[in-house]
Amino acid sequence: MAGKDISKEYRKLPSVNALLQEESVQDLLKEGCARFLLIDSIHDVLEKKRTAIKKKHEAAERIIVPEISEIAAEVAQSAKKKQRRFLNPVINATGVILHTNLGRAVLPKRAVEAIQRAAGAYTNLEIDLDTGKRGLRYQNVESLLCKLTGAEAALVVNNNAAAVFLSLATLGKGKEAIVSRGQLVEIGGSFRIPDVMEQSGVKLVEVGTTNKTHVQDIQNAIGPETGLLVRVHTSNYRVVGFTEEVELKEMVELGCQYQIPVLDDLGSGCLLDLTEHGMEEEPLVQNSVKAGADLVTFSGDKLFGGPQAGIILGKRKYIERIKKNPLLRAFRIDKLTLSGLEAVLVLYLEDEEWEKTLPVYQMLFRSYEDTKKAADSLAHGLREVWLQQDVVETQQATSRPGGGSLPETEIMSEVVVLKARNLSAGELERSLREHVPPILCRVSRDFVIIDPRTLIEGDKEEIIRAFELMENGQ
Numbered sequence: 001m002a003g004k005d006i007s008k009e010y011r012k013l014p015s016v017n018a019l020l021q022e023e024s025v026q027d028l029l030k031e032g033c034a035r036f037l038l039i040d041s042i043h044d045v046l047e048k049k050r051t052a053i054k055k056k057h058e059a060a061e062r063i064i065v066p067e068i069s070e071i072a073a074e075v076a077q078s079a080k081k082k083q084r085r086f087l088n089p090v091i092n093a094t095g096v097i098l099h100t101n102l103g104r105a106v107l108p109k110r111a112v113e114a115i116q117r118a119a120g121a122y123t124n125l126e127i128d129l130d131t132g133k134r135g136l137r138y139q140n141v142e143s144l145l146c147k148l149t150g151a152e153a154a155l156v157v158n159n160n161a162a163a164v165f166l167s168l169a170t171l172g173k174g175k176e177a178i179v180s181r182g183q184l185v186e187i188g189g190s191f192r193i194p195d196v197m198e199q200s201g202v203k204l205v206e207v208g209t210t211n212k213t214h215v216q217d218i219q220n221a222i223g224p225e226t227g228l229l230v231r232v233h234t235s236n237y238r239v240v241g242f243t244e245e246v247e248l249k250e251m252v253e254l255g256c257q258y259q260i261p262v263l264d265d266l267g268s269g270c271l272l273d274l275t276e277h278g279m280e281e282e283p284l285v286q287n288s289v290k291a292g293a294d295l296v297t298f299s300g301d302k303l304f305g306g307p308q309a310g311i312i313l314g315k316r317k318y319i320e321r322i323k324k325n326p327l328l329r330a331f332r333i334d335k336l337t338l339s340g341l342e343a344v345l346v347l348y349l350e351d352e353e354w355e356k357t358l359p360v361y362q363m364l365f366r367s368y369e370d371t372k373k374a375a376d377s378l379a380h381g382l383r384e385v386w387l388q389q390d391v392v393e394t395q396q397a398t399s400r401p402g403g404g405s406l407p408e409t410e411i412m413s414e415v416v417v418l419k420a421r422n423l424s425a426g427e428l429e430r431s432l433r434e435h436v437p438p439i440l441c442r443v444s445r446d447f448v449i450i451d452p453r454t455l456i457e458g459d460k461e462e463i464i465r466a467f468e469l470m471e472n473g474q
């Protein structure tokens with residue numbers, strides 16, 4: 001066979017057009033798969049086949065060109081993989097409520113509707129409808145935030161990292177900022193307070209020790225170069241034991257005495273006393289405002305339960321200065337964030353029982369009994385359709401708030417524990433992850449765990465369907 005013309009072998013492969021007409025490829029097109037993804041996949045697969053032919057040819061081995069349907073199936077598989085890279089809903093069966101990698105807070109229905117309305121239309125984003133002149137993007141959301149929290153003024157940027165950065169860069173540039181050693185937080189994804197300070201042009205002055213910082217430590221560090229006193233909530237860890245933190249109130253008193261503004265980075269924007277719900281204490285937004293912090297920053301999508309945003313509350317004179325910082329433009333929010341955030345704020349202001357409407361709190365406060373009912377019902381459904389079961393049981397486990405909030409809080413849930421006869425836990429987890437929509441769950445030793453606490457409407461049925469499909473070898 002050696003010496004035979006290889007291009008003759010290549011020509012045995014089907015053409016791009018022929019593959020496009022194959023049933024498995026046509027099916028995907030009908031399901032809405034983009035044509036360019038299929039064509040890319042066809043090119044990828046054909047290239048692979050050519051390489052294989054070339055290898056055989058060089059080794060003087062027999063060349064067998066696969067059937068066109070077989071190649072088309074490979075193309076469909078590859079296109080499906082490419083499709084999965086797009087941003088799509090997934091089922092969060094991990095029990096981690098504010099899962100940062102899964103996009104943190106699920107928004108309430110009214111926010112979803114508001115975003116949808118704004119997305120497909122022009123909006124009054126920067127038009128004052130009373131005068132017809134240019135308006136301010138932040139005006140209405142500012143007044144809602146002030147009404148809700150009691151703050152004098154407010155501003156919203158893309159995320160809390162930007163809120164902290166912009167606050168530091170505006171008030172502390174070229175000056176020193178005093179921070180306790182116990183609060184030099186790393187949030188993950190390379191957000192480290194010391195690095196952010198450096199980038200914002202602020203010189204970090206660390207005071208106290210890891211476990212204890214006294215008011216005196218801060219006072220002793222204040223000098224002519226001091227531009228800011230900074231408190232950072234240690235949102236994702238706790239220093240326990242022999243510890244002392246300076247109260248925000250004491251920092252504000254010092255700030256007043258020396259005419260130095262105080263920045264309080266709360267991380268998570270919590271408005272509800274969680275200790276009343278048996279959880280660990282999370283500092284409250286309204287308390288920081290009341291204590292007199294000059295600037296308070298927090299995320300929109302952690303315990304606040306809204307879209308990704310960085311919220312800055314504070315004294316008017318400081319907020320005005322931040323608004324004038326040309327960098328604000330680089331961090332400004334778009335109409336989608338704004339419409340979602342406004343809707344969440346209206347919900348807080350209008351609904352006295354907002355914790356029953358905001359998905360984050362629905363999940364956080366969902367009773368153990370309720371998760372037990374959900375777990376029982378899911379387990380029952382799975383036993384009916386899943387014949388490869390070795391174990392389908394429910395048991396008590398813990399869910400987590402996640403998103404760097406409430407690190408010590410473990411919420412008791414009943415979860416579904418699964419083990420297949422024919423697959424390892426890793427394989428089963430992967431197979432669920434490959435479902436459309438993908439189902440993400442925990443793996444613990446030999447078991448796959450589905451935590452109902454973070455499931456939303458329709459998820460249970462979809463999970464059962466995934467096992468049904470698996471059963472049919474699809």
Ligand SMILES: *Cc1c(COP(=O)(O)O)cnc(C)c1O
Nearest residue numbers: 159160161187235266267268299
């Ligand atoms: C989460 C967090 C941030 C970063 O907020 P993003 O909204 O994720 O940018 C900053 N500071 C603290 C204390 C945090 O907990």
